[in-house]
Amino acid sequence: MSLSKEFTKGLWNELPPFRLVLGLCPVLAVTKSAETGLGMGLAVIFVLTCSNMLVSSLRNVIPRKVRIASFIVIIATFVVIVELTAQAYFYPIYEKLGIFIPLIVVNCIILGRAEAFASRNGVIPSALDGLGIGTGFTLSLTVLGGIREILGNGTIFGAEIMWSSFRPFTFMVEAPGAFLSLGLLLGIMNACSKSN
């Protein structure tokens, strides 16, 4: 019961980019298409779950004073694993995500979960918390990427879906579109949760 709660809270109540408003840089940068959003999301799920598990299992060993530095080293280790794996096996997506793969290290969501949750709870709840928050993050990135790709390019996951006379709003796949669509989605989320 409570374990499934750890997982599901990441999907709505604490949905990362919208509710926590953390880790915005990758959200804006990699959502040019649904595909890059999904790729980034999967990388974050892996790093978040693994680092949450490791932080939680070491929580009684790490001295409080150096905990932030220790968390950063743990997170950076998993980020390097993702970086090298992506470079070896998923090169096209690695190229598209570019500098934002190493920047997962400084994604505040991951450090935030390590500090706020994993350092106070057991291994299994921490793993579920990581999976849940990571899944919420992935869903948000994919949805935002999908919206921007449809409006800015007329495609979704690279497949044409709009009618033939549709003229794409190119600015949606550029920086202004990222800020505007995230801001509007955030507003819609706020409006929905208020009416509930």
Place this chain on the structure above:
Amino acid sequence: MEYIVLIISAILIKNILLAEYLGNCPFLGTSKRMDTAVGMGLSVIFVMTIATAVTYWVQYKVLNPLGLGYLQTIAFILVIAALVQFVEMFLRKFAPPLYQALGIFLPLITTNCAVLGTAILCIRREQTFPEAIVFAIASASGFTLALILLAGIRERLEISDVPKALRGTAIGLIMAGLMSLAFFGFVGVDGSLKALLQN
């Protein structure tokens, strides 16, 4: 001459916040009031310049000769975290007024992706050392410029009638989008400037 193009490009055309999407958490977090925006901006200029110089040295004098290039991410974040801590202690001891002004922003900068991002970009673009330093100062100035502009807008928004659902971060993001659209107008300026300087 190339430096002028580099500076204009880093501040206006490829503004680190509005076009390269780096450092957005502090951008939205500290842009509610003008004084915090100025403090954050100055701290970023300070730390980013030092961090880029040190990480550049680490990459070319330590990691590359030892064949440890794959440790770049871990090495850089540790260097930046240690550096921020050191700068904080140094300022507290030797420049208390500066510490008073910047103190609370310094710990936040460790997780500012603009600092790590600039350091990695300099290496990926294979810039020379002076280019990297100029690029870091210009990027940080671009960050400060965008932050102060947004803080000015958001201070005015406090007293205007914004729809309830959009209040706070949402309207901040939309404003950032409009600013980004304005900065979009500078695209191409670097090419013309280069041509102008060559004639």
